[in-house]
Structures are given as structure tokens and as C-alpha cells.
Amino acid sequence: MPQDIPTNREAPPGERRNSRRKKVLAGAAALAVAAAAAVVVPVLLDGDEAPAAGPTGATFSVEAAPTLPPAPEFSYYQQMGPPEGSPLNPVAPLSVKIAAETTGTFLPDGLVGLSLEATDLADPSLSGDNPEMVESLSGLGRPLLRFGGNAVDRRFFWTSAGEAIPGNLKGDKAHPVRAVTPADLQRVNTLLEAVDGEIALTVDLGNYDPARAADMAKAATAAFGERLTGITVGNEPNGFAKTGLRGSGYGIPDYLTELKAYAEAIYAVAPEVPIIGPGTYESAWWKAFAETPLPQERILSFHHYPLSSCEGADPLGKPVMPNLTNRYIHDHANDFRGEALKPALANGLQTWIPETGVSACPGSNETTKTHASALWSADYALSAAQLGISRVSFHSSLITCTGGPPMSAICIGGEYLQPNGRVDERANYYGLSMVAEMPAGDFLKVETASGELTYPYAIRHADGSISVVVVNNHNPETDAQSQVTLELPGKALTGTMSQMTGPAYGAQDGTLIDGAPAEGTPAAERLTVPGFAYGSSTQTFPLTAGTVTVLNFTF
Incomplete structure (x- = not known):
């Protein structure tokens, strides 16, 4: 805009340290809040080159194996909740249906x-x-x-x-x-x-x-x-x-x-x-x-x-x-x-x-x-x-x-x-x-019900996996978790998550990713979506208010 970026002599409440060198700690923080470790299922995400966007309405199919292998043992991600003692305002459930159809736009590499x-x-x-x-x-x-x-x-x-x-x-x-x-x-x-x-x-x-x-x-x-x-x-x-x-x-x-x-x-x-x-x-x-x-x-x-x-x-x-x-x-x-x-x-x-x-x-x-x-x-x-x-x-x-x-x-x-x-x-x-840090891919059409302050997005990557991002803009101090029902275009074999949290809208020194001030846990080390239903296209789970959550599913 026509004015210079303004200067402001008031120091921020806490200077945040760069944390890329602490990436291992981010993974450790997530593991520390998880259930007793079982097997962390890796999810391989493709990602360096941005694909050309598919035409609007292009469809694809997700073929499931005739017989699914036995479900592996999962380590589940445990979200941070609202601050202790917060009055919890109920939040209407969120229903998200991901279509096997592209929007014609894509998430590019280097956005x-x-x-x-x-x-x-x-x-x-x-x-x-x-x-x-x-x-x-x-x-x-x-x-x-x-x-x-x-x-x-x-x-x-x-x-x-x-x-x-x-x-x-x-x-x-x-x-x-x-x-x-x-x-x-x-x-x-x-x-x-x-x-x-x-x-x-x-x-x-x-x-x-x-x-x-x-x-x-x-x-x-x-x-x-x-x-x-x-x-x-x-x-x-x-x-x-x-x-x-x-x-x-x-x-x-x-x-x-x-x-x-x-x-x-x-x-x-x-x-x-x-x-x-x-x-x-x-x-x-x-x-x-x-x-x-x-x-x-x-x-x-x-x-x-x-x-x-x-x-x-x-x-x-x-x-x-x-x-x-x-x-x-x-x-x-x-x-x-x-x-x-x-x-x-x-x-x-x-x-x-x-x-x-x-x-x-x-x-x-x-x-x-x-x-x-x-x-x-x-x-x-x-x-x-x-x-x-x-x-x-x-x-x-x-x-x-x-x-x-x-x-x-x-x-x-x-x-x-x-x-x-x-x-x-x-x-x-x-x-x-x-x-x-999400890989490139085509945006998929999304249908939502309720979720006044939630904004879901779905991206299909070159390896066939699908990332679902939910920006939950409800008040982290006062609003209860949103109960999410997610309909995927195929039967998921793995489902992992990474989440950005914060204690309050106005917090200036409390935004974390996977429990630490870092870019987040590497994709292959992320824990499983709470309540993940192996081999199902329907996934139901809660999401804490005031979060950005990246889910990734393989089929």
C-alpha cells in the first residue's frame, strides 16, 4: 500500500528463536504427547515439481486392493486442547466431502x-x-x-x-x-x-x-x-x-x-x-x-x-x-x-x-x-x-x-x-x-456442511496421496473441538497429521507446530490421525479450535 511498512518501538512480548535447527525437537515434542509408541507408519509425499493443473472437473479413481492386508499398529497424534478452565462454547459438527474431481487449480511448488x-x-x-x-x-x-x-x-x-x-x-x-x-x-x-x-x-x-x-x-x-x-x-x-x-x-x-x-x-x-x-x-x-x-x-x-x-x-x-x-x-x-x-x-x-x-x-x-x-x-x-x-x-x-x-x-x-x-x-x-512445506498438487472439489469458521482444502499429489488442510478459525480460548466427518474418494490405508496451535487469538508468543516452535515433524515421521479407520473412506475425528491441521492419506 502507499505507506512504508511502519516502525513500532514496542518490542514484541517475546522474541521467537529460529527453530529449523530444532526440527528433531519438534518430532520429539509430538512423540512426547502421543500414546505409548507402537509403529509410526511412514507416508511418502511427493513434492519437488509443481504439476500442471488438471482441467476443471477432471476425475480420477482410487483403486483399493481386493483384500486389505492386516492393519498395522498406529501411534496416534494427541492434540492440545483449550487452556485449562476455559468455558467451552459448543461448535457445530463439520462435514467435509472430498470429490474425485479437480478444480482446475493447483498448489504450486514455491507458492x-x-x-x-x-x-x-x-x-x-x-x-x-x-x-x-x-x-x-x-x-x-x-x-x-x-x-x-x-x-x-x-x-x-x-x-x-x-x-x-x-x-x-x-x-x-x-x-x-x-x-x-x-x-x-x-x-x-x-x-x-x-x-x-x-x-x-x-x-x-x-x-x-x-x-x-x-x-x-x-x-x-x-x-x-x-x-x-x-x-x-x-x-x-x-x-x-x-x-x-x-x-x-x-x-x-x-x-x-x-x-x-x-x-x-x-x-x-x-x-x-x-x-x-x-x-x-x-x-x-x-x-x-x-x-x-x-x-x-x-x-x-x-x-x-x-x-x-x-x-x-x-x-x-x-x-x-x-x-x-x-x-x-x-x-x-x-x-x-x-x-x-x-x-x-x-x-x-x-x-x-x-x-x-x-x-x-x-x-x-x-x-x-x-x-x-x-x-x-x-x-x-x-x-x-x-x-x-x-x-x-x-x-x-x-x-x-x-x-x-x-x-x-x-x-x-x-x-x-x-x-x-x-x-x-x-x-x-x-x-x-x-x-x-506441503508438496505440490491439484486442488480437489470440496463440499462442506456447517463449519462457519472452518476452511477446508484438499490437494491430490503426484504420488496419489491426498492432503486435507483444515483451518479452524474458532476461538482457541473458548470454543470446544470441532467434530469432523471426512469423506475421502478412496479407502485410506494411512492417515497422518501435523498441526499448528496457539493458546489465544491475541497470543504473540505461543504459536507452535506439533508442540514446538518449528516447521513441524517431517512427513514420514508424523503420527496418525486420532480415531483413524483403517481401510475406510470415512474418517471421524476432533479438531482443536484455533488450529491449522494438515492431514495426509494414502490409499
Whole structure:
């Protein structure tokens, strides 16, 4: 949105330690709450390459063996319940039927990523030699790192010749002006190699210079090769007139003229690199970009911060906890993103969300850094993919956790603006991690009954297994477990689970995966769904409120 990620001098209640190195402890935590160990049945999940989405309505069959082998002995997953002494409000049962029919959309490999400011390219912490950063980003699967934000047109200067930074660029103590060079890109590439990630860049449009943008594209192609997924021209150009970057009359026709000049200059030196755009939050710009031919491939992109009615002009868009946890935010986000998909589909383009978060309002509010934001993040990513959006990057920052942007998924340890090199994760990071570590696959059609605040998703993987994800958005402090009846399209031989939990919507230091602050138990070591019915297509089990649960079934 048009404002910088806000700084907030209030330190989070507890700085979360990166826990990828504690992955074994996550498995141990899950085992500790399980029944006496019997046999943990491995489930092999396929996963590196995203399959092409099947056509809408494509069907498949799950063939069961004529005679099932004897049921093995299972170790059952034991969920955390509501806090002791909580008043338990009853929750209506949830019925979920998974069809043997695809939606035509798919969960891609690398769906989840982080968005950072363009000036962060100059930050030495973004290096493959930084184990803290490598471990943290690895918890997001194979992430896409997008560099852009408000910095790109205001405080960012690309140079391959060592020129002095122009005097018209202005920053402040927390957001300094920075020059970025080819050496910075080469350093960032070592990080991408370490996490097997990809990168998307943004070039300065606020200070018109197509030749400089092309020079950056040329250097980026040399540094990143196929890891470079695309380049955006300017950040949120629909806001240029409002923020004074351009004159009051600057609009879509001006943008398209300049876009073409940039695209042609970039194409001359990097013809294989797509242009991602327009990267705006106003719908008229989406259609204009989608209908404008360029010499290279195009990808439609837009930005979205659902709860950004900072002064409360729109009561349902104000960043308060009731708005973050109700059904409206889920449904309204689907409607908004559906509008962006229309011009993309009409013109045969992919659709990306390179910048998103709960809110763009300045400072902390009751939604930031909370377990509720973790639930929202997981649901937002999954629902985006199910709609047909293939990349979602959550806006974050490399400023210190103390005083830094409160909505950032990661932050840096140390006193305000005195980083100590430690990388910490906030609650929403764990919601993203739950989605990021699932294998790619086709979404299946789902029918639900009841479940006002539960959002189920089903994905069929290349190995024939099916993952069912249930985001249970009920209040973890006061709501009872939901009794779930799940109808699968085949007879399950194994069924395992991993679960993200939290003690309260507003908890800022209590989001766990499988009982630990980690990415979760490896797929082959997960325990069995409570009450698993061997050889049955009907599974019945409880789910704790305020959770994201990933179930996987083999047949």
C-alpha cells in the first residue's frame, strides 16, 4: 500500500528463536504427547515439481486392493486442547466431502514467499554464509524473495559503475538511502542457492530511467540465471500522483507509455525475463496492464492488505481482532482477488500477489504479531492458490524486532536499529510454513456442511496421496473441538497429521507446530490421525479450535 511498512518501538512480548535447527525437537515434542509408541507408519509425499493443473472437473479413481492386508499398529497424534478452565462454547459438527474431481487449480511448488524492500538487497545478512537466514528461509519451502516496496522509487539507487547516490533520494534513520551493485546481487544469489529459492526484482520508475533499469536487468540475469522469475517496473504506480513522485495528472496512459519503454529496454538485454505488473491495489490498472502487449512474457500482479481502513472509515476493514477472525475477511478477500484474476484469465496470464499482509496501517494494533495472523496467513495463501494465484509474497522487513515493522513474518534480533544477526520468526511465519512445506498438487472439489469458521482444502499429489488442510478459525480460548466427518474418494490405508496451535487469538508468543516452535515433524515421521479407520473412506475425528491441521492419506 502507499505507506512504508511502519516502525513500532514496542518490542514484541517475546522474541521467537529460529527453530529449523530444532526440527528433531519438534518430532520429539509430538512423540512426547502421543500414546505409548507402537509403529509410526511412514507416508511418502511427493513434492519437488509443481504439476500442471488438471482441467476443471477432471476425475480420477482410487483403486483399493481386493483384500486389505492386516492393519498395522498406529501411534496416534494427541492434540492440545483449550487452556485449562476455559468455558467451552459448543461448535457445530463439520462435514467435509472430498470429490474425485479437480478444480482446475493447483498448489504450486514455491507458492509462499517474502516481500522485502529493494534497499534490502544491500543488506549483508542476505547471504548463503548466514546460517540464521538460511535456516529461517528454509522453513518456507523454496521461497520466492521479492524485492520492491516503497523504497524502490524513493531510496534505492542501482549502479554498476559506482556513481554517487543522487541528492534527490531521501531516507531516514530507519529507512536509509542505499545503493545496490552487481556484487550485492551475487551475494544474494548465494542465499538463493542455499535455500533453493527464487527472486523477483523491482526497478525504479519514480525516477524515470529505462537504461538504468535495463542495466540492472542485465546484471540480475547474469547473477541469478533461471532463479530470476521476473521484473516489475515501479512499485504501486497508481499512487505516484498521491505521494508526489509524479504530477497530479499522472495516470494509466502515462504509466503504459513508460512501461513500454522500460520493457523494450529490458527485453534488449534480458529477453527471457518476464515483466510482472502493474503491482497496484486499484483494479483499473490490472485490466490496462493485462491488455497491453509487451515484447516479453507478462505476469499480472497486484497488492492486497485487507484490513487497511486505518481510521475506521470502513468498519469491516479496520485492523481489529473481530475483523481478522470473522468469516467476512475470508470471503471478501476471495471476491477481491477474483476481480484481479478476470483480466489475467482473459489474456492468458499468470496472477501473482507480490506484496500482501493483514494490514498496511502504521504501528502495532491488536492484529499484529498474533496467533490469529498465523491462522489468516495460512488460509490466505491456500485460498489464493485454490483461486488460481501462483505466487504470494508476504511483506516483511530486515529491521530489528524491537521497534521494527509489526506485521513482518521475520525480524532481526538486537536493540532498535542495532541488529545482532539473529533471525527471529513471528506467529504468521508458522502459518506460512504449514503451507510452504506441503508438496505440490491439484486442488480437489470440496463440499462442506456447517463449519462457519472452518476452511477446508484438499490437494491430490503426484504420488496419489491426498492432503486435507483444515483451518479452524474458532476461538482457541473458548470454543470446544470441532467434530469432523471426512469423506475421502478412496479407502485410506494411512492417515497422518501435523498441526499448528496457539493458546489465544491475541497470543504473540505461543504459536507452535506439533508442540514446538518449528516447521513441524517431517512427513514420514508424523503420527496418525486420532480415531483413524483403517481401510475406510470415512474418517471421524476432533479438531482443536484455533488450529491449522494438515492431514495426509494414502490409499
